Amino acid sequence: MLKIDNLHAGVEGNEILNGINLEVNAGEVHAIMGPNGSGKSTLAAVIAGKEEFEVTEGTVILDGEDLEDSAPEERAHKGIFMSFQYPVEIPGVTVTNFMRTAINESRKARGLEEMPANQMLKLIREKSELLEIDRKFLSRSLNEGFSGGEKKRNEIFQMAMLEPKLAILDETDSGLDIDALRIVANGVNKLRSESNAVIVITHYQRLLEYIVPDYVHVLHEGKIVKSGTKELALELEEKGYDWIKNEAVV
Amino acid sequence: MDLKEKLVSSFLAFENNIDVDHPVHDIRSEAIKNFEIKGFPSKKEEAWKYTSLSGLQKTNFSIFPKEENALEYREVKKYFLHEIDTYKIVFIDGIYSSYLSETTHDGVDVCLMSAALTKPMYRQIIELYFNKVASTEESLTTLNTAFSKEGAYIYIPKNKVPKKPIEILHFSTGNEASLMLQPRNLIIAEENAELQVIERHQSLTENEVLTNSVTEIFAAKNAIVDYYKVQNDTKKASLIDNTYISQKDTSVVKVHTFSFGGKLTRNNLNFYQDGQHIDSTMKGVTILSEKQHVDHHTLVHHKEPNCESHQDYKGIYGERSTGVFNGKIIVDKIAQKTNAFQQNNNILISDKATINTKPQLEIFADDVKCSHGCTIGQLDEEALFYLQSRGIPKKEASALLMYAFANNVLESVRIPELKRRINKLIANKLGVRLGFDL
Ligand SMILES: Nc1ncnc2c1ncn2[C@@H]1O[C@H](COP(=O)(O)OP(=O)(O)O)[C@@H](O)[C@H]1O
Ligand SMILES: [Mg+2]
Numbered sequence: 001m002l003k004i005d006n007l008h009a010g011v012e013g014n015e016i017l018n019g020i021n022l023e024v025n026a027g028e029v030h031a032i033m034g035p036n037g038s039g040k041s042t043l044a045a046v047i048a049g050k051e052e053f054e055v056t057e058g059t060v061i062l063d064g065e066d067l068e069d070s071a072p073e074e075r076a077h078k079g080i081f082m083s084f085q086y087p088v089e090i091p092g093v094t095v096t097n098f099m100r101t102a103i104n105e106s107r108k109a110r111g112l113e114e115m116p117a118n119q120m121l122k123l124i125r126e127k128s129e130l131l132e133i134d135r136k137f138l139s140r141s142l143n144e145g146f147s148g149g150e151k152k153r154n155e156i157f158q159m160a161m162l163e164p165k166l167a168i169l170d171e172t173d174s175g176l177d178i179d180a181l182r183i184v185a186n187g188v189n190k191l192r193s194e195s196n197a198v199i200v201i202t203h204y205q206r207l208l209e210y211i212v213p214d215y216v217h218v219l220h221e222g223k224i225v226k227s228g229t230k231e232l233a234l235e236l237e238e239k240g241y242d243w244i245k246n247e248a249v250v
Numbered sequence: 251m252d253l254k255e256k257l258v259s260s261f262l263a264f265e266n267n268i269d270v271d272h273p274v275h276d277i278r279s280e281a282i283k284n285f286e287i288k289g290f291p292s293k294k295e296e297a298w299k300y301t302s303l304s305g306l307q308k309t310n311f312s313i314f315p316k317e318e319n320a321l322e323y324r325e326v327k328k329y330f331l332h333e334i335d336t337y338k339i340v341f342i343d344g345i346y347s348s349y350l351s352e353t354t355h356d357g358v359d360v361c362l363m364s365a366a367l368t369k370p371m372y373r374q375i376i377e378l379y380f381n382k383v384a385s386t387e388e389s390l391t392t393l394n395t396a397f398s399k400e401g402a403y404i405y406i407p408k409n410k411v412p413k414k415p416i417e418i419l420h421f422s423t424g425n426e427a428s429l430m431l432q433p434r435n436l437i438i439a440e441e442n443a444e445l446q447v448i449e450r451h452q453s454l455t456e457n458e459v460l461t462n463s464v465t466e467i468f469a470a471k472n473a474i475v476d477y478y479k480v481q482n483d484t485k486k487a488s489l490i491d492n493t494y495i496s497q498k499d500t501s502v503v504k505v506h507t508f509s510f511g512g513k514l515t516r517n518n519l520n521f522y523q524d525g526q527h528i529d530s531t532m533k534g535v536t537i538l539s540e541k542q543h544v545d546h547h548t549l550v551h552h553k554e555p556n557c558e559s560h561q562d563y564k565g566i567y568g569e570r571s572t573g574v575f576n577g578k579i580i581v582d583k584i585a586q587k588t589n590a591f592q593q594n595n596n597i598l599i600s601d602k603a604t605i606n607t608k609p610q611l612e613i614f615a616d617d618v619k620c621s622h623g624c625t626i627g628q629l630d631e632e633a634l635f636y637l638q639s640r641g642i643p644k645k646e647a648s649a650l651l652m653y654a655f656a657n658n659v660l661e662s663v664r665i666p667e668l669k670r671r672i673n674k675l676i677a678n679k680l681g682v683r684l685g686f687d688l
Pocket of ligand 1: 037
């Protein structure tokens with residue numbers, strides 16, 4: 001589904017990603033771990049099409065199609081979704097209106113009619129119940145004054161609404177207490193199927209107990225320095241990242 | 251002949267058509283003298299530093315329309331707030347159109363300035379109020395005073411509330427190559443009275459129009475006045491709006507100005523607080539493109555203790571448009587416990603657009619709360635990316651952010667159909683169709 005080949009990207013001449021190779025197939029869950037500043041969020045943002053980052057080399061291919069010239073919204077229409085590490089506060093736009101616009105723009109891009117209002121409301125109700133989101137939140141301004149945990153839950157609510165093919169969760173677990181973590185993981189697991197895939201970016205093993213990965217990759221200084229199965233995550237939790245760093249130098 | 255000379259010499263012809271024995275005529279004669287001395291303001295004056303009238307002065311405007319022009323309702327229906335029932339005072343090329351209007355004398359007077367200025371039954375009120383708050387110094391206001399003859403006259407007696415909002419509409423047909431209009435409005439809300447007014451100037455062609463309008467509003471004790479100015483005129487229409495408001499104890503006056511169109515628009519909005527516990531509110535949304543220019547000059551004069559004023563102006567400037575915000579607040583020495591707030595936030599969406607924003611505070615009392623702030627920024631890139639990453643195209647995402655930016659100014663619009671209308675105008679102006687009403 002997703003094939004990243006020798007990806008180099010950076011900002012104003014500073015390389016942040018230097019040669020990422022990653023292949024994600026339908027039905028798989030990949031975890032990406034790594035110390036702060038190793039480039040995890042940058043990788044997620046580059047896949048989502050953030051123009052701030054310049055791709056200097058390599059390719060990102062989704063279902064055989066090079067994404068190089070695709071705007072972020074086009075990538076969304078193709079089924080990419082990124083849950084933001086730091087969701088943006090947008091005063092004056094309610095969660096409901098935002099979702100309605102997002103869904104209908106995606107439908108428009110696929111040549112579909114707008115979703116009828118009652119169907120939209122039903123969908124919103126269903127998905128907000130899944131994420132145990134209070135109805136009152138839906139008429140509030142997007143992320144404005146939300147707690148860290150509420151923001152993350154709201155991200156997964158959006159994911160559940162949009163049903164992406166490839167979901168990238170950037171530290172969705174940070175700021176969540178154990179109950180919220182369970183709710184969020186449940187939301188993600190509900191979406192999992194043979195035809196879609198999830199990339200989970202996290203610091204901690206904790207989330208991976210709920211969203212069990214097929215593969216774990218360690219990112220260090222813009223490169224994947226080690227890949228393995230879910231046991232690797234446990235090992236990292238125990239030993240920290242230093243041994244990986246040392247290994248990488250060797 | 252330049253415009254000033256033409257106007258001054260036209261005054262004699264104007265006098266031939268009006269009752270020169272009426273006491274108002276002395277006011278007119280004084281006013282034309284003042285204008286003759288001062289002429290049009292130039293960019294050398296601080297208050298006109300960023301707005302030039304020199305191009306307009308070179309245009310050969312007709313001062314009086316040559317003939318009466320008619321319009322069919324269906325031609326202009328869309329400019330009315332036709333979703334609801336309203337009183338309407340309509341002018342076509344400066345001349346009252348009884349056909350398009352719906353006036354009333356049922357408990358309240360919603361009618362014509364020409365009637366108020368000539369009929370004996372209005373004489374007492376005219377003597378009490380006419381030209382009593384409008385400036386006798388400011389040259390463009392005195393120019394309007396000199397030619398004052400027609401406009402809207404609204405009188406709401408004590409404890410009365412008109413059954414419906416009042417629309418004041420000025421159409422120009424373009425039958426003159428270039429036309430100058432000088433409407434004069436007088437609006438009086440007596441004690442406990444309440445009213446809502448929507449004012450709009452609309453040119454129906456691309457011919458040049460210059461409107462120099464003066465509106466006097468008197469809000470007596472406890473009166474509530476909501477005034478909405480919808481400025482969405484064509485590319486060749488210029489408007490100088492001079493509005494003067496006098497408020498008495500515990501009155502509440504709110505003026506909303508929506509500036510989306512026109513070539514050059516200057517809003518001189520002046521509040522005078524002649525009592526205590528007064529609330530004066532000014533809100534504005536300005537969205538400009540091409541080479542449009544809008545200049546908001548506001549004044550609040552706090553003359554008594556315990557009053558409030560609120561100003562919130564939002565501007566979005568694209569292409570080569572230019573904007574000005576100058577907010578003057580005067581707090582007299584006796585006006586203790588004044589609360590005066592002023593906010594002007596701007597987004598420049600093109601690097602060729604400019605905004606000049608300036609608070610001007612003259613505070614002589616010591617126990618006051620005054621706050622002011624202005625910002626000039628771009629659209630938040632991070633927020634744009636966030637919306638785009640959810641599938642909302644850049645253009646729509648920008649529009650959504652601009653909507654959100656302007657949104658809190660719309661919250662205080664108390665006529666829902668008008669609010670919806672303004673939302674549509676904003677969407678049109680931003681060139682998008684969003685799937686919902688904000
Ligand atoms: N917009 C940016 N401009 C400049 N440097 C950036 C930018 N974004 C990230 N970086 C740098 O790139 C590196 C990786 O950052 P990031 O991808 O956020 O790491 P992680 O998510 O793994 O903690 C850091 O050194 C960070 O300072
Ligand atoms: Mg990160």
